[in-house]
Amino acid sequence: MKALTYLLSRIIKNSLREFVKNPGKIVLALIILFGLAMTVLSTFSAPPLLEEARDVKELIAIAMLLYLFIFLSGALRGLSSGGTFYSMADVNLLFSTPVSQNKILVYGLIKQAGVSLFVGLLLIFQYPNIRNFYGLGPVGMIVLLIGYCVTMFCAQLTAMAIYSFTSSNDKARKVLRAVIYIMVAAEVLYVGISAYTAAQGEPAQLLTAGAAAVNTLPVYLFPIAGWLTAAAYGVISGALVPAVLGCTAVVLFSVGLVAAVVRHHSDFYEDVLKATEVSFSAITAKKEGTVAEALPKNIKLGKQGLGKGQGASAFYYKHLVEERRSRIFLFDMNSLIFIVVIIALSVFMRKAGIITLFISATYMQIFSVALGRWARELLLPYVYLVPQSPFRKLLMISLENIRKIVLEAVVIFIPVGLIMGLGPVGILFVIIGRIGYGILFMAGNFMIERLFGSVSSKVLVMTFYFIALFLIAIPGIVVGVLISSLLPNASESVAVLGTAVWNIPVSLLIAFLCRNILNYAEMNNR
Amino acid sequence: MFEVSHVTKRYGKFTANNDISFRVDDGQIAVLLGPNGAGKSTIIKCIAGLLRFEGAVNVCGYPNKSLEAKRILGYIPEMPAVYDLLTVWEHMEFIARAYEMDGWEQDAERLLARFELDDKRQKLGKELSKGMQQKVSICCALLHKPRVAIFDEPMVGLDPHAIKELKDIFTELKNDGVSVLISTHMLDSVEDFWDVAHIMMNGSFAATKYNHVSSDEASLEELFFSITEAPKA
Numbered sequence: 001m002k003a004l005t006y007l008l009s010r011i012i013k014n015s016l017r018e019f020v021k022n023p024g025k026i027v028l029a030l031i032i033l034f035g036l037a038m039t040v041l042s043t044f045s046a047p048p049l050l051e052e053a054r055d056v057k058e059l060i061a062i063a064m065l066l067y068l069f070i071f072l073s074g075a076l077r078g079l080s081s082g083g084t085f086y087s088m089a090d091v092n093l094l095f096s097t098p099v100s101q102n103k104i105l106v107y108g109l110i111k112q113a114g115v116s117l118f119v120g121l122l123l124i125f126q127y128p129n130i131r132n133f134y135g136l137g138p139v140g141m142i143v144l145l146i147g148y149c150v151t152m153f154c155a156q157l158t159a160m161a162i163y164s165f166t167s168s169n170d171k172a173r174k175v176l177r178a179v180i181y182i183m184v185a186a187e188v189l190y191v192g193i194s195a196y197t198a199a200q201g202e203p204a205q206l207l208t209a210g211a212a213a214v215n216t217l218p219v220y221l222f223p224i225a226g227w228l229t230a231a232a233y234g235v236i237s238g239a240l241v242p243a244v245l246g247c248t249a250v251v252l253f254s255v256g257l258v259a260a261v262v263r264h265h266s267d268f269y270e271d272v273l274k275a276t277e278v279s280f281s282a283i284t285a286k287k288e289g290t291v292a293e294a295l296p297k298n299i300k301l302g303k304q305g306l307g308k309g310q311g312a313s314a315f316y317y318k319h320l321v322e323e324r325r326s327r328i329f330l331f332d333m334n335s336l337i338f339i340v341v342i343i344a345l346s347v348f349m350r351k352a353g354i355i356t357l358f359i360s361a362t363y364m365q366i367f368s369v370a371l372g373r374w375a376r377e378l379l380l381p382y383v384y385l386v387p388q389s390p391f392r393k394l395l396m397i398s399l400e401n402i403r404k405i406v407l408e409a410v411v412i413f414i415p416v417g418l419i420m421g422l423g424p425v426g427i428l429f430v431i432i433g434r435i436g437y438g439i440l441f442m443a444g445n446f447m448i449e450r451l452f453g454s455v456s457s458k459v460l461v462m463t464f465y466f467i468a469l470f471l472i473a474i475p476g477i478v479v480g481v482l483i484s485s486l487l488p489n490a491s492e493s494v495a496v497l498g499t500a501v502w503n504i505p506v507s508l509l510i511a512f513l514c515r516n517i518l519n520y521a522e523m524n525n526r
Numbered sequence: 527m528f529e530v531s532h533v534t535k536r537y538g539k540f541t542a543n544n545d546i547s548f549r550v551d552d553g554q555i556a557v558l559l560g561p562n563g564a565g566k567s568t569i570i571k572c573i574a575g576l577l578r579f580e581g582a583v584n585v586c587g588y589p590n591k592s593l594e595a596k597r598i599l600g601y602i603p604e605m606p607a608v609y610d611l612l613t614v615w616e617h618m619e620f621i622a623r624a625y626e627m628d629g630w631e632q633d634a635e636r637l638l639a640r641f642e643l644d645d646k647r648q649k650l651g652k653e654l655s656k657g658m659q660q661k662v663s664i665c666c667a668l669l670h671k672p673r674v675a676i677f678d679e680p681m682v683g684l685d686p687h688a689i690k691e692l693k694d695i696f697t698e699l700k701n702d703g704v705s706v707l708i709s710t711h712m713l714d715s716v717e718d719f720w721d722v723a724h725i726m727m728n729g730s731f732a733a734t735k736y737n738h739v740s741s742d743e744a745s746l747e748e749l750f751f752s753i754t755e756a757p758k759a
Contacts, residue, residue: 299611299650306619314623322611325650380607382666384576386624387596519591 003099004107028463036124040138053135058207058348060233061214063144067151067225072184074155075224078162079173086111091276102262109258112156113149120149129360133352140236147228154224154254161257183222190218207347224250299325312392315383319373319400330411335404338364339412346416354420354430355492361412362437366469368408369441372401378449383518390518394511398442405438422493429497436476436500436507443507444469446514472510476502527551527705528573528590528674533581535568542568543579544729550674550705550722555696557716558709559746560726561754566709567604568729570678573707574601585674597625600672604679604709606659607666608651614638615647617662618669625670637665640691657683664692675699676707681715693718713747720746725753 019025086094086108094104123145130136130144166173194213199205213219220230220242227249234243302324309317326332331339342361349357374397377383383393409431417427448465480498487494529549535542543565550556558566572579575590585595612620618638622630638644641661651659660683667675681689697719699706710716716723723746725733732753735746744752 301613301648301650304613304648305616306623309623311624311626314620317623318609318612318616318620321616322609325611380609381574381576381601381603382607382621382624385574385596385599385601387593388624389593 003097004103007094008107008110023460027460031463031466036121039125039127042128054133055208055211056134056136056236057215057233058211059130059134059136059144060229060236061211062348063147063232064214064219064225064229067147067228068184068222070148070151071155071158071223071225072180074152075158075162076177076180078159079166079177086276088276105258105262109157113153115152117149120145120152123148133348136236143232143235147232150250151224151228154250157254157257158224161261164261187219187222220246223253227253301325312386312388312396314386315377315393315396316399319377319397322373323400323404330407331404335368335408338368339408342412343415343419346419350420353492354416354422354426355495357416357420358430358433358496361434365434365437366441369401369405369438369445372404372442374398374401374442375445391515393518394446394515398511401442402439405442406435409434409438422491426491426493429493432500433493433496436503437473439507440472440476440503441469443510443514444472446517447472447510450514450517472506473499473503475506476500527554528583528585528707530569530573531582531584533569533572533579533583535565535572535577535579541729543572545581546729546731547581548724548731548734550707552673552705553700553703554721555700555706555708555716555719556722556724557720558707558724558726559711559713559750560732562711564726565729566726567678569726570601570676570707570709573676574599576601597670598673600667600670600675602664602667602675602677602680604682606656606663606683608654608659608662610650610652612651613648614643614651614654614662617651617666621666621669627670630669633671634665634669637668640695641665641688657685657688660684661688664695668695672704674705674707676709678709679711680708681710681712689715713750717746725750727753 019029090104090108094107124141127141130141136144162176166176191210191213194216195206195210198209198212214229215233220226220233227246229246230242231246231250234240234246306314306317306321309315323332328336342357342364345360346357349360377397383397386393413427413430413434417423417430422430444465447468448461452461452464476499479502480495483498483501484492484495527550531547533546534544546565546569548556558569560566568577571577573583573585573590575583575596583590585599588595590599608617609620615634615638618630618634621627622634635644638647641664643658643661643665646654646658649658651662654662660680664680680692684692693715696706696708700719700721708716708720721737723735723737724731725735733749735743735749737746
């Protein structure tokens with residue numbers, strides 16, 4: 001065990017040392033800590049947004065959905081590449097040492113627990129919404145957070161166990177996959193039918209009835225996600241039995257899985273190898289700045305060839321071909337997730353008003369824009385090498401993203417507007433507001449490339465990016481507030497439109513000032 | 527030809543290239559040799575116009591960032607540069623369109639055949655092995671018939687057939703009057719055709735050797751090791 005404790009303590013020590021030496025990381029950590037502190041303080045200093053808190057069962061239902069999504073997406077990896085707690089260095093160096101496999105497994109579990117806890121901490125940013133809508137106290141928040149961390153941990157463990165027991169048995173894999181799908185389908189059917197029956201055909205009652213249906217024994221029985229939901233509900237509402245039973249089930253399940261892997265299939269090295277290689281290539285890609293695109297498993301080639309485009313416009317037509325191959329319906333996987341989440345949020349946030357929802361949607365838009373095809377183009381040499389004016393190339397590599405921003409705005413805010421009862425003019429205003437922010441975020445990216453193109457620290461650049469975006473967006477928010485306050489009886493959507501009055505012209509100005517970035521930028525290989 | 531004049535490239539306090547000057551004439555093959563971290567890839571990226579630097583790089587008399595220079599420059603990066611969602615043939619079409627070429631199809635066919643990619647025309651970039659991706663990168667860089675070709679570790683990951691083919695291409699480029707610069711670790715891979723070799727250490731040129739001197743001079747390999755493994759003062 002000495003070697004492993006040495007390794008763990010060294011990893012922690014060296015990470016801290018590297019952190020202290022890196023001003024960019026310190027600034028980013030301070031910003032996150034400040035954000036967390038402000039989030040918690042502002043939540044307690046301000047009165048709740050709603051006079052009467054919504055039913056906490058709704059929140060528990062949301063938690064169940066989140067836990068289920070994380071658990072299934074993690075555990076199902078066990079049917080393909082497996083799960084891993086290890087890095088490539090662990091595989092190459094540690095696995096070949098004469099250290100006991102069981103000890104190495106414990107080492108992996110400790111590492112994974114640390115990672116899960118760190119990711120879970122970021123959930124605190126959602127605390128204001130949770131407190132405002134459901135009046136949840138700090139203990140409740142901590143319970144939900146722990147549930148999230150435990151779900152992540154159990155998902156990895158389950159993936160590893162599934163892979164361990166089924167990787168060499170195709171039939172077992174198929175049976176297990178079918179069992180999991182049937183269980184999920186049964187839960188969905190149960191909740192759907194229960195909710196529909198309880199709502200008695202009243203669409204307005206469906207949400208409440210659905211939340212009530214999730215908070216019942218058949219759902220609580222679902223492994224991990226259901227058990228943790230039951231435990232969370234038990235602690236939050238003071239019901240001892242579900243709390244104790246839920247926690248016990250999770251502990252027994254985890255201990256049982258570890259014991260099963262160790263006893264019956266002690267040679268787990270092979271089982272984690274593939275998953276480690278997969279996660280290693282993803283990490284390497286990230287380090288090289290080439291974040292892997294979320295692509296469908298089977299890509300349909302469809303019509304081949306660019307067909308159009310000469311000079312810089314070849315980039316646009318190339319992007320159209322790539323976009324067609326990467327999308328599932330109208331959008332790629334990342335956009336599709338963002339769209340579904342925003343529309344689902346609008347159901348829950350109907351009473352909070354469009355501005356609250358618009359803020360959440362805009363926050364997600366920052367990531368959706370940064371993952372755009374134009375940003376990926378900067379990672380390969382062609383855009384710098386092609387003999388065309390840098391401004392034309394910049395326009396052409398941005399065009400597909402602008403098209404996507406507009407399409408996304410329409411697809412998101414027509415249903416959201418209908419759900420929130422905005423009316424056609426209100427919907428049009430928020431669509432324009434959304435387009436304004438999309439273009440502003442792209443311009444922010446251009447500006448960062450222009451100003452910090454040669455800075456090699458990714459952390460530092462991201463920090464500057466967020467600060468710069470925040471500063472550029474402030475005048476737009478002020479304009480929005482001013483316009484809506486100057487116009488009598490103006491709706492919230494007028495304020496959203498107001499932001500575009502600033503965002504669109506300032507974005508165009510930034511794009512013009514950065515027109516030569518492809519001459520000044522360094523190939524982005526951070 | 528192309529000329530590098532007093533190029534210095536810094537990353538913060540670290541100097542990757544320090545006041546480098548050299549030229550490669552038409553029909554000349556220059557090689558950049560040096561240990562890992564010597565600054566070979568950095569100077570190549572500066573010439574290709576991918577990095578900012580102090581000093582000047584002129585390609586056939588044009589500044590390297592000008593459109594005229596870009597039109598006649600071919601760059602093969604160290605890491606294969608392919609688009610995941612384009613097929614091999616679409617890479618060719620994209621380059622031809624971006625460089626506004628006419629009648630490129632036959633040249634593309636010939637290049638793909640030389641690198642045994644003709645039966646992979648419909649494969650997506652993401653489906654190719656690293657070696658095949660490198661072959662596509664090479665084809666993309668040569669399709670527009672550059673007058674200056676710079677190769678950064680071009681043989682890494684290539685199979686023996688592709689290495690042989692690439693060596694033939696170096697000679698053909700030289701015979702066509704193209705200025706060729708190759709950065710490599712593999713001394714034996716360039717011994718048959720190099721004209722001038724620059725040995726880099728710590729971001730600078732430690733020695734330059736021409737391939738037409740008398741036999742009593744040290745060989746390229748001897749010179750390389752005498753510089754890179756010299757005892758530290």
